[in-house]
Amino acid sequence: MSDPLRILVVEDEALILMQIEMMLEEAGHSVVGTAMTAAEAIAQIEACRPELVLIDLRLADGSSGLEVAQAIRERDGITAAFMTANARQLSEEMEGATAVIAKPFSEAVLEDALAYLKACVRRPPPSEPVPNGMRISAECLARFDAMRH
Known part of the structure; x- marks a missing residue:
């Protein structure tokens, strides 16, 4: 990949974290940090300046990925995406x-999602349809629609 995304992975299960990190690197992206709690993730955001943060909803120490998404929302130039088995718990606005x-997702699903997210980060709006296994927030879809017109 010519221009890898700088990604922070926020996941509380060590084996899943390592698997995701390996899949991202094999897809040509750069994992610039990892975190297992919301506090660690927020500190990593400041330290490594990722373009994309992949966040599990439930984190270690009883913290929540929602805290991380809120912290990212207040910063320009960083895109947040949840990776969770609890996707139905998120509203259409995805917090x-x-x-x-x-x-769970396959390597192919993750690669398709990363290609779409890379377009969201680098050259919005994405020209491709939303890939299978992924949902985009209503707010983002409306913003992309406005960019196209």
Whole structure:
């Protein structure tokens, strides 16, 4: 990949975190940090300046990915996406995140989602349809629609 995304992964299960990190790197992206709690993630956002933050909804120490998404919402130039088995718990607005990728997911689903998210980050609006296994927030869809017209 010519221009890899700088990604922070926020996941509380170590094995899943390592698997996601490996899949991202194999897809040509750069994992600039990892975190297992909301506090660690927010500190990592400041330290490594990612373009994309992939966030599990339920984190260690009883913290929530919602806290991370809220912190990202207040910063320019960073896109948040949830990766969770609890995707149905999120509203259509996804608490400020751009998208949700439902777990479990295959490597192909993750690669398609990353290509779409890269377009969201680098050259919005994405020209491709929303990939299978991924949902985009109503707010983002409306913003992309406005950009096209």
